[in-house]
Amino acid sequence: MFLSLCPFDNLVCILLGISFTVWFTLLLVFIIVPAIFGVSFGIRRLYMKTLLKIFEWATLRIERGAKEKNHPLYKPYSNAIIAREPTSLEQEIKEIRRSGSNRDFDSASEFEMSDIFYFARRGVESIMDDEVTKRFSAEELESWNLLTRSNYNFHYISLRLTVLWGLGLLIRYGFLLPLRVTLAFTGVGLLVFLTSVIGLLPNGRMKNFLSEKVHLMCYRICVRALTAIITYHDSENKPKNGGICVANHTSPIDVIILASDGCYAMVGQIHGGLMGVIQRSMVKACPHIWFERSEVKDRHLVAKRLSDHVEDKSKLPILIFPEGTCINNTSVMMFKKGSFEIGATVYPVAIKYDPRFGDAFWNSSKFGMVNYLLRMMSSWAIVCSVWYLPPMSREEGEDAVQFANRVKAAIARQGGLVDLLWDGGLKRGKVKDTFKEEQQKLYSKMLVGTQEDRSRS
């Protein structure tokens, strides 16, 4: 009996060996070698076009299903729910008073009971729809992309659609995910190993050259590990040495996307675990700026290290995300002024993800890092556009905050994002009382202003 099993076992072993070799060769030829040299076969773009056609079909199917059942389809509120008039406090309260006033002259009374209407309405408007809280959760899509996580109408799905979805599930988890995980490990492993090796070389042009090549290669492998299809625009404006590159922040993947097209010095806090290992080996090959947790609070120290780095023209441009936290890629929130105070040339970069293929936003209150990466690797693809904007410098008479806002407006305009003044820190923290005090001051001026007129007359 033992003998009869052997040839069968042998056969299985041989088959496994062959399929593994074929698999690995395909991987090498189609993915890793192009990554090393930075060329592309165009497979990913073809894949993207096919997917789009399938999604359109799926959405039509759902709409048909909903019409049959005679129910209105749930359309996500990607647009506003209510109409908000941009009138100021003064204007509105004057209007309210004028409509109820018995008197003829304009500067009527100091206080009217109807003033409260303004605050009541503004308050309820913000309860129905506000500009800030919706930036911290994933954007809702108009069409369905065959992922359960973004489906809002799943009781309208026909059999054909379910089969398609099941097929999609199989492909994504059975084929794409293992492929991507393999690539990810390869990419990260190579990065750690090769940068440590390069770190042994003496400082000089050879070291910088090799470090550049190694970094680019490993990031390109990681890009393929996510099936990221990136379109770079205006590459003539790419950041140069001695400058600071600022971009809007949606997820940790932003780093991989930018770093696979150019070399940057990263800035950040040293972590423990795998992340820390990667950080420590990267810094052996070329100077990145890593801070200890305690040093992060000291703003002067941070500013000093950044400006020292920037002054040394042989060092790579710094990559910074001034929002300080991940936003869901529909808007750009307040830029922290630290990086704009240093006085170096700023190279703004706008990154816009196409949400139809996979939502890249990292909702850190919902998912941890590993969970997030698994979700990324089991989506269809990450499709995004990167625009390199012309460099900007601080102008005469402009302070850091105004400069930051100018850069932010340029990035928002290019990426088609909403430009908000609110702080991304509102994701976790409370809003400052100063804003409420401003409102109170404005209103008080309306009451007291007329008092002064009275005493004069």
Place this chain on the structure above:
Amino acid sequence: MGSRASTLLREEEIEEIKKETGFSHSQITRLYSRFTSLDKGENGTLSREDFQRIPELAINPLGDRIINAFFPEGEDQVNFRGFMRTLAHFRPIEDNEKNKNATTSEPLNSRTNKLLFAFRLYDLDRDDKISRDELLQVLRMMVGVNISDEQLGSIADRTIQEADTNGDNSISFNEFIKVLEKVDVEQKMSIRFLH
């Protein structure tokens, strides 16, 4: 996240809310999605903290009073029905022409009910009267530290003097209505929806 929003709200519930508040089907589903995105605890009700998380509401000088309007006496949680009932006060009055339902009771967004909402913002202890003290407290909320006690006191006195007709030194709801009879309440206390 609001991703399962419309499916958790049953059709019968939507119909009931439609009858009670006058909102349309799509308005109700959108507001339900909004409700679930505010409900961080995911237990089907909102607490005061959930409201305070909205930055634009937190900087509104009367933010706390408005939040209070959603919670019935002594309660700390509001469910979706209660949420919609309060929001219904701000529906535009013209919309009533579109759905003539057979309710004989006054719609939630009538002129009187809108005025009642505003009245309750002033009436802190819910005793159906605005006393001088209550008026002062609300005024203090609106102006912050920018006006002195004496000035504020005289503003309050003048307001009560003008409104009070029965001499009890406080403003009842009917006196409140009388003072504001010329104001365009319908427009100023209404929020327009985009479908």
